[in-house]
Amino acid sequence: MKILVDTNIILDVLLQRTNFYADSRAIFELTEQRRITGCISASGITDIFYLVQKEIKNTGTVYEAMDSLAAIFRIAPVYETAITSALSLRWKDFEDAVQYMTAVENGVDYIITRNKSDYENFTIPCYSPAEFLLFLKATEDR
Numbered sequence: 727m728k729i730l731v732d733t734n735i736i737l738d739v740l741l742q743r744t745n746f747y748a749d750s751r752a753i754f755e756l757t758e759q760r761r762i763t764g765c766i767s768a769s770g771i772t773d774i775f776y777l778v779q780k781e782i783k784n785t786g787t788v789y790e791a792m793d794s795l796a797a798i799f800r801i802a803p804v805y806e807t808a809i810t811s812a813l814s815l816r817w818k819d820f821e822d823a824v825q826y827m828t829a830v831e832n833g834v835d836y837i838i839t840r841n842k843s844d845y846e847n848f849t850i851p852c853y854s855p856a857e858f859l860l861f862l863k864a865t866e867d868r
Contacts, residue, residue, distance in 0.1 A: 727862075728763040729753075730802065730829040732839035733770045733777075733821075735855060740778050740791050746840065749855035753838055756862070757798050765802040766795060767828040773821070802832040819844055826850070 731753060737743065738750035757764030766774075771792065779788045804824060808831050812823035822844040829837055829850050837845055837852045845852040853861060 727836070728765065728832075728834050729836045729838050729858070730765050730767065730825065730832070730834040730850075731757075731799065732825060732837060732841065733766075733773050734840050735838055736766060736770070736774050736795065737777060738840075738855075740774070741781055746855070749859060752859055753855050754798060762862070763800060764798065765800045765829075765832060765834060767802045767804055767825055769804045769821075769824055769828070771795070771801060802828050802834070804828050805831055807831065817844070 735746075735750045735753060738746035739754055743750075753764065756762045774795070775788060775792055778791060779785060782788065805828075808824060808827040811827040811830075812820060815823045815827070817823040817826075819841075822841065826837070826845055826848060834850060836858065837850055838855055838858050839845065839852055840854055842852045842854060
């Protein structure tokens with residue numbers, strides 16, 4: 727099972743956002759245990775670096791965090807076709823459109839995000855971390 731983990735989920739863990747940390751961290755753990763294949767888009771990595779650096783202001787620590795992400799998650803390439811397809815979608819949030827088209831082009835089964843409404847009515851199912859954990863448990867219990 728291959729998932730694309732949206733930027734907000736990665737930030738929940740790296741910035742230890744209290745309300746979201748536990749479920750988002752569980753997604754990391756599933757990926758570390760290789761129970762699922764977790765991916766982050768290449769464009770998301772640059773956004774994550776920038777946002778974490780802005781928050782913690784310690785470049786060394788941010789690079790260590792990025793090294794850890796690269797060890798846990800696969801980095802999904804963002805091809806020119808993902809960008810042009812994202813542009814044609816005309817979504818309000820272009821970054822989400824790029825994430826979605828990257829997921830499509832990289833054969834992702836599910837997108838894990840806290841902004842599910844940004845991905846409605848498309849072919850790849852989206853789950854919040856909590857919903858995905860319940861879904862995975864139900865799938866494994868069968």
